[in-house]
Amino acid sequence: MKTNKWLLLVALSLVLSLVLAACGNKDKDDDKAATPDKEDDKATEQPTEEAGEPDAEQVVNLIESAAIPSVDSAIVEDAVGFNVLNNVNEGLYRLNLENIAEPAMAAEEAEVSEDGLTYTFKLRDAKWSDGTPVTAHDFVFAWQRAIDPATGSPYGPFMMSGVIKNATAISEEKMEKSELGVVAEDDKTLVVTLERPVPYFLSLMSFGTFYPQKEEFVTSKGDAYATNSDNLLYNGPFILTEWDGTGDSWVYKKNEHYWDAENVKLETINVDVVKDSATAVKLYNDGKKDRAGVSGDLALQYGTHEEARNESDTAVFYFKFNQERNGEKTPLANVNIRKALAKAFEKEDLADVVLANGSTAANFLVPRDFAYDESGTDFRDISGDHLVYNAEEAKEYWAKGLEELGLTELELEILGGDTDLSKKMNEYFKAQLEGNLEGLTIKLKEVPFAVRLELDGNQDYDIQVSGWGPDFQDPISFMDLFVTDGTNNLMSFSNKEYDELIEATKDELALDPVARYEAFAKAEKILLEDEAAIAPIYQRGLIQLQKPYFKGLGVHPFGADYSYKWAYISGKE
Amino acid sequence: MVKYIGKRLIYMFLTMFLIATATFFLMQTLPGSPIASYNKLNQTQRAIVEKKYGIDKPKPVQYAIYMKNLAKGDLGTSFVFKGKSVNDLLASRVKPSFILGAQAMVFGTIIGILLGMLAALKQNTIWDYGSTFLAILGVSIPSFVFAALLQYWVATQWHLLPVGLWNDGWKSSILPSIALAMGPLALSARFIRTEMIEVLGSDYITLAKAKGANGFEIAFKHALRNALIPLVTVLGPVAAGIVTGSLVVEQIFAIPGIGEQFVSSIMTNDFATIMGTTLFFSALLIIIIFIVDLLYGIIDPRIRLSGGKG
Numbered sequence: 001m002k003t004n005k006w007l008l009l010v011a012l013s014l015v016l017s018l019v020l021a022a023c024g025n026k027d028k029d030d031d032k033a034a035t036p037d038k039e040d041d042k043a044t045e046q047p048t049e050e051a052g053e054p055d056a057e058q059v060v061n062l063i064e065s066a067a068i069p070s071v072d073s074a075i076v077e078d079a080v081g082f083n084v085l086n087n088v089n090e091g092l093y094r095l096n097l098e099n100i101a102e103p104a105m106a107a108e109e110a111e112v113s114e115d116g117l118t119y120t121f122k123l124r125d126a127k128w129s130d131g132t133p134v135t136a137h138d139f140v141f142a143w144q145r146a147i148d149p150a151t152g153s154p155y156g157p158f159m160m161s162g163v164i165k166n167a168t169a170i171s172e173e174k175m176e177k178s179e180l181g182v183v184a185e186d187d188k189t190l191v192v193t194l195e196r197p198v199p200y201f202l203s204l205m206s207f208g209t210f211y212p213q214k215e216e217f218v219t220s221k222g223d224a225y226a227t228n229s230d231n232l233l234y235n236g237p238f239i240l241t242e243w244d245g246t247g248d249s250w251v252y253k254k255n256e257h258y259w260d261a262e263n264v265k266l267e268t269i270n271v272d273v274v275k276d277s278a279t280a281v282k283l284y285n286d287g288k289k290d291r292a293g294v295s296g297d298l299a300l301q302y303g304t305h306e307e308a309r310n311e312s313d314t315a316v317f318y319f320k321f322n323q324e325r326n327g328e329k330t331p332l333a334n335v336n337i338r339k340a341l342a343k344a345f346e347k348e349d350l351a352d353v354v355l356a357n358g359s360t361a362a363n364f365l366v367p368r369d370f371a372y373d374e375s376g377t378d379f380r381d382i383s384g385d386h387l388v389y390n391a392e393e394a395k396e397y398w399a400k401g402l403e404e405l406g407l408t409e410l411e412l413e414i415l416g417g418d419t420d421l422s423k424k425m426n427e428y429f430k431a432q433l434e435g436n437l438e439g440l441t442i443k444l445k446e447v448p449f450a451v452r453l454e455l456d457g458n459q460d461y462d463i464q465v466s467g468w469g470p471d472f473q474d475p476i477s478f479m480d481l482f483v484t485d486g487t488n489n490l491m492s493f494s495n496k497e498y499d500e501l502i503e504a505t506k507d508e509l510a511l512d513p514v515a516r517y518e519a520f521a522k523a524e525k526i527l528l529e530d531e532a533a534i535a536p537i538y539q540r541g542l543i544q545l546q547k548p549y550f551k552g553l554g555v556h557p558f559g560a561d562y563s564y565k566w567a568y569i570s571g572k573e
Numbered sequence: 574m575v576k577y578i579g580k581r582l583i584y585m586f587l588t589m590f591l592i593a594t595a596t597f598f599l600m601q602t603l604p605g606s607p608i609a610s611y612n613k614l615n616q617t618q619r620a621i622v623e624k625k626y627g628i629d630k631p632k633p634v635q636y637a638i639y640m641k642n643l644a645k646g647d648l649g650t651s652f653v654f655k656g657k658s659v660n661d662l663l664a665s666r667v668k669p670s671f672i673l674g675a676q677a678m679v680f681g682t683i684i685g686i687l688l689g690m691l692a693a694l695k696q697n698t699i700w701d702y703g704s705t706f707l708a709i710l711g712v713s714i715p716s717f718v719f720a721a722l723l724q725y726w727v728a729t730q731w732h733l734l735p736v737g738l739w740n741d742g743w744k745s746s747i748l749p750s751i752a753l754a755m756g757p758l759a760l761s762a763r764f765i766r767t768e769m770i771e772v773l774g775s776d777y778i779t780l781a782k783a784k785g786a787n788g789f790e791i792a793f794k795h796a797l798r799n800a801l802i803p804l805v806t807v808l809g810p811v812a813a814g815i816v817t818g819s820l821v822v823e824q825i826f827a828i829p830g831i832g833e834q835f836v837s838s839i840m841t842n843d844f845a846t847i848m849g850t851t852l853f854f855s856a857l858l859i860i861i862i863f864i865v866d867l868l869y870g871i872i873d874p875r876i877r878l879s880g881g882k883g
Contacts, residue, residue: 066837070655077610152625158613172617227656246654246662248829249740272738274827275837278721282729282736283827450605450842453612488612 052551052570058267060550060569061289063274067248071240072226073211074146077155079561085208086560087252089236092121092139092190093205097554097566099473101206105134105235116197116511121190126259128214129234136184138212144177145218146209159209159471162506163201165193197510200474207472207559237264237565248273252564265552265568281545290547296421299357299543310358311542314367314557315469316478319414319535322461324492330462331410333492335532336401341412341463342387342528342535344394345432351538354428355421358541363388365524366475367539370557374513379475383521386528387535391436398437409439415461418446426465459490465537470558475520476505482527482534493533498526547572581866585859592855593643593848597636600847607652607842626652628844639848648852649845653838659849663831669739669746670823670830674815676750681757682811686797686804688758689765693800694792696770704762711759716818720752720825737827749826753818757811761804768800802873809862816854 066080073085086094094104103109107124126134146156147170160167165181181193194201204210217225217233224231229243229250237258243250252269255261274280277295281302284292294302302308319341323333331337347361360368363385371379402408416426423446430442447455455461468488470477480486483502484494501523509516527533546553549572554563608622623629627638642649648659688704695701727748728736734748735741772778773796781791819832831850838846 067654069653072655075655077608149621149625152622154608154610154614154618154622157618158610161615161618171621173621223656244665245657246651246665248827248833249738272740272827273829274737275833276825276827279724279737279825279827282724283738286729286732286736288736288738448604450603450840454604457612487615 054265054568061270063280067273073208075153082208082560087238087564088234088240089211091211095206095556101203117194119192123188127257129257134235135187136190138214140182140184141215142213143182148177149173155209163198165195203473284545290550292545294543307545312369313540313542314370315540316367317467317537320464320466320491322491334401336397338532340394340398342532343390344436346389358543359538362536362539366478371475383524411441413443413462415445416465596851605842648849651846653841653843659845666831669828673749677753677815681754682761685758685761686765689762692766693769708759708762711755716752717821719755720822723748739828749822752822756814764804772796772799808865812861
């Protein structure tokens, strides 16, 4: 009996301590919530960086979210790999701090033929980290290697097909790789022939897949090429050291052979892989790291932190409405049903309250702060808002749709993610849609990412919460997804006018930027306003903590994520 | 003895074979593809990339190829770490995991034994309740919660030890080891307490006391040795607990170990690495269980390993 009482006491005190600990945290959050207006401004506005004198010691400590799978530009297919490539190597062009591609390995702007099919690049006098010159042959070799089926690269065919002449045929083993439309006229002149005019071609030139590789070095290393930092050659601002090929840490050192080395201030960048977001933030608070991403519930807590910055991301999330499942038409084949669903949920609340991670409501497919016309106008200001939340209209469409189907009630499945955040979001959708549309029952199906992709591939869902992040800066990277039989359509959507408009932007409108953007705007309206083939939800935002003394970091909304070339330390004690 | 060991070795190989087979076919039911940007290619291009990675072949053929290579000790090439062998991948990551696992095991069991003895010798005193309390904590709170608590208090609040990473020498290993050790500590404390109480009440202890042996001698020489036997039985499961705990604890402390790699290989459908890490962990456990069985004979001569008439 005596023992039992003791145990009870112990158990109670344990429970109590947990409760108290939880309260402690909550109080802190409440404090922050008490002054939302002031704090919110801080979170949404980018902290303005004041330029300062660089410190004597130029060392920065960073975090990556995953290990490097590969640094072979022909093979890389993941965010970390492309990020490393962008900082240790360099293509013909490089994205600057304003996210505009500017000549890098190319000495000057490319010479473009009148039909937009031939690009001639003059290379600058640049060196590899072994002191040998970078030549046009290095580009030819690397590009042929990336498209060669024997290399087994997914990104080579993905980036080059339909862009560079003969790329598709080579990737399908119908042509030799030597027939790829890229020729070294001499050591310093590279001529690229395209399949059809590609208005965004120069921005592609800053992408990792198009970087050069020195043939002699690659072949002499054989299978060992790019397996660790000693088996690599660099022509970018930094060189990679202390990378064993599979490890969770590596170091960038300034590349003294880099052509623009005098403008590179950082001497050393120490990187560690930290997958747990809470640990990353603890390391940041402890001063061990100078930057940390915050996600999930942490975003809610740190969104108002004075060192938090909201970094715009260009991934857009939307509902896919599947019109045909298991060979049979679904209720979503009815356009009024689709319109009703698309307009029946409040997006602002979702972004600000449920997600609360810097994401913004989306009434579009092509994201904001992503694609611009020649005068620098955001594509979003050319193409307006579509499918804005409107419960009244949604109810009308719903009634009409049900009548056309001869139904009074309907059960639909929403296929979504199974992370904590996704689950919260899915619950929100269920509440909003069922609340606004009478007779609707939503069944939630929450699965891991890979399972969702597989169900998507089999077109086995009703409504899916899906998203897309672009690899290059052009509306086509989004608009191409939903053409009839597109590899990512997978919902039996087909609209002839939409297909024709998209085809025109690649063909007769390719050299007319104004008409091309108008065509995209028109196509977007068809896809969203007229057809409600998909229903946009939000554009993703990311919250990062960054020490005020770490300045000049290049953050890119597409392609590689970051550039350290212009970054420096100023005012660190 | 030799016959026994030989027989055990054959069983061990059989077990490994069954684990390899089961894992291989279970893995095929994982949704998704190891090629991350699969959905960016057309049908023909996909087929070519699949062929390059050898995942276009029928499953039984893939299985036969895998088992043939495995027999040669080759765990294959990682799908994610391009061009790198799984053997190298494991080798480069085994050290941190081994250090953490060994420290947790040794620290956990030794402290656990001491606490258990203390509780038994001072039965129904504050010492007993204290160690019981610790044991309840250790059993009921998972290691990753301890990890987060230790991180918060010891590292973030008191700045005594690093928050994480593996770059601060032995200091980096302390907190994750403690987090992993809590389970074994609790388990062995409970076992030792129960056994000790039973042993202390037995006739031969009374006899030892009557003969005038001192308390220390009785506790360590006579009682502990007999109380250890049931503890040895649970060392196998304890080792398994440390291995599974390391999957999460390594991630929380950002330790570049095998457990952390196991988790990410499953997330990325890296078939070869999933197989490699599963087999590695299985082999480790099978060997530990084997050693534990051998230890029986040493601690308690009454248990005869050769069995039968002997």
